[in-house]
Amino acid sequence: MRDAQGRAAMQAVVSIYRPRGLGDLVSQGMVHRLGPAATGEDEEAGLRGLRLMSAELGDLLSLRLQPRRTVQRSLYDYEARARRAGFSLRDPEGITRTLVVDLSTTPEAYLASRTKKTRAKFRHRKRAEVDIRPLEDPRWIPACRAAALASIGRTGGESASRMDLAALFGVAAERPELARIFGLFLPDRPQELLAFVSIMRHGRLAEYTMAGSLFDPVLRSMPFNYFLLWELMTWAREGGSVMLDLGGVTEGGPTDPLAGISSFKRNLTDNDVELGREMAVDLKPVRLQMFEYSREARDRLDKLRGWWHARHDKTKPGRAA
Numbered sequence: 094m095r096d097a098q099g100r101a102a103m104q105a106v107v108s109i110y111r112p113r114g115l116g117d118l119v120s121q122g123m124v125h126r127l128g129p130a131a132t133g134e135d136e137e138a139g140l141r142g143l144r145l146m147s148a149e150l151g152d153l154l155s156l157r158l159q160p161r162r163t164v165q166r167s168l169y170d171y172e173a174r175a176r177r178a179g180f181s182l183r184d185p186e187g188i189t190r191t192l193v194v195d196l197s198t199t200p201e202a203y204l205a206s207r208t209k210k211t212r213a214k215f216r217h218r219k220r221a222e223v224d225i226r227p228l229e230d231p232r233w234i235p236a237c238r239a240a241a242l243a244s245i246g247r248t249g250g251e252s253a254s255r256m257d258l259a260a261l262f263g264v265a266a267e268r269p270e271l272a273r274i275f276g277l278f279l280p281d282r283p284q285e286l287l288a289f290v291s292i293m294r295h296g297r298l299a300e301y302t303m304a305g306s307l308f309d310p311v312l313r314s315m316p317f318n319y320f321l322l323w324e325l326m327t328w329a330r331e332g333g334s335v336m337l338d339l340g341g342v343t344e345g346g347p348t349d350p351l352a353g354i355s356s357f358k359r360n361l362t363d364n365d366v367e368l369g370r371e372m373a374v375d376l377k378p379v380r381l382q383m384f385e386y387s388r389e390a391r392d393r394l395d396k397l398r399g400w401w402h403a404r405h406d407k408t409k410p411g412r413a414a
Contacts, residue, residue, distance in 0.1 A: 094139045096131065103130035103139035107147070107156070120152050121381075125187075126161035126295060126338075133170060140178035144374055154381040157373040159187050161298070163336070163366050172370045180372035188341025189369035194362045196299070196326060197335045203326075211360045215323055219315035225324050228274040228289065229266040234258045236286040237274070239402055240305030245395070246403025247308070261291055261303070270294070270332055275324045277306075277317060287312050290321045292329060292337075299329035300338040308403070318357060341368070
């Protein structure tokens with residue numbers, strides 16, 4: 094959206110999700126990481142226009158907004174404007190809190206701000222024993238998908254990421270300054286992907302978007318996640334990003350399947366930011382209910398697939414890590 098003088102005032106990317114098995118009959122719109130507009134007036138007008146344009150799409154049943162704000166006051170203002178534009182507050186489907194790494198400092202200053210234990214993991218001697226390289230060829234998509242599902246099987250997460258790997262690889266190949274996928278290999282197994290991470294850049298903010306790893310005894314003998322995150326931070330900093338969003342954290346606790354992942358992320362930064370405040374509008378309520386039933390079935394199937402991949406991993410037959 095542009096203002097009266099033709100200047101860019103607001104932008105939003107609507108991702109369309111279609112449940113498997115229902116073809117083109119139904120879909121749900123989602124705006125991930127919606128950033129602020131140039132002014133409050135522009136934001137309210139843009140949200141109103143976004144709702145009206147979405148209603149004109151025949152198969153779009155609902156539109157959900159997931160805001161990205163790093164200042165609490167800005168989050169409150171966004172909620173008020175979205176309500177006036179016809180949206181209502183909903184229980185979040187995405188994360189409600191995230192951690193942000195400050196990339197404006199030097200790598201040395203960043204390491205100095207971390208604990209001795211965390212610094213040691215970043216500098217671990219086994220970093221020299223792995224090969225981390227960018228992935229652009231779509232032939233790696235099945236291997237990344239298998240690694241992601243194996244991770245889900247180990248943690249007991251509810252479902253796979255909604256990230257479209259084919260689209261992600263496409264962006265990484267065509268616009269490498271906006272997206273990157275890093276794969277981890279062992280020198281004696283250069284064609285066997287053991288782990289990967291992905292990152293996307295939104296202006297001066299970079300976002301850790303997806304990751305996965307197989308259960309491999311050699312891989313598990315080293316802090317490989319720290320090696321991969323260092324690659325992300327280096328890429329983001331060199332491209333001009335000043336913040337890295339670590340993709341969300343949970344509260345932790347004995348019943349939280351993602352407690353270990355969240356604990357790992359908290360070793361990387363102390364900057365905890367609230368996201369939440371998801372706003373949505375139901376464009377076709379009855380047909381939307383059909384969509385929800387289909388998505389629940391898909392999530393159960395993805396969880397079963399993750400369990401199957403973890404249980405039948407060739408490196409550790411018959412057991413999920």
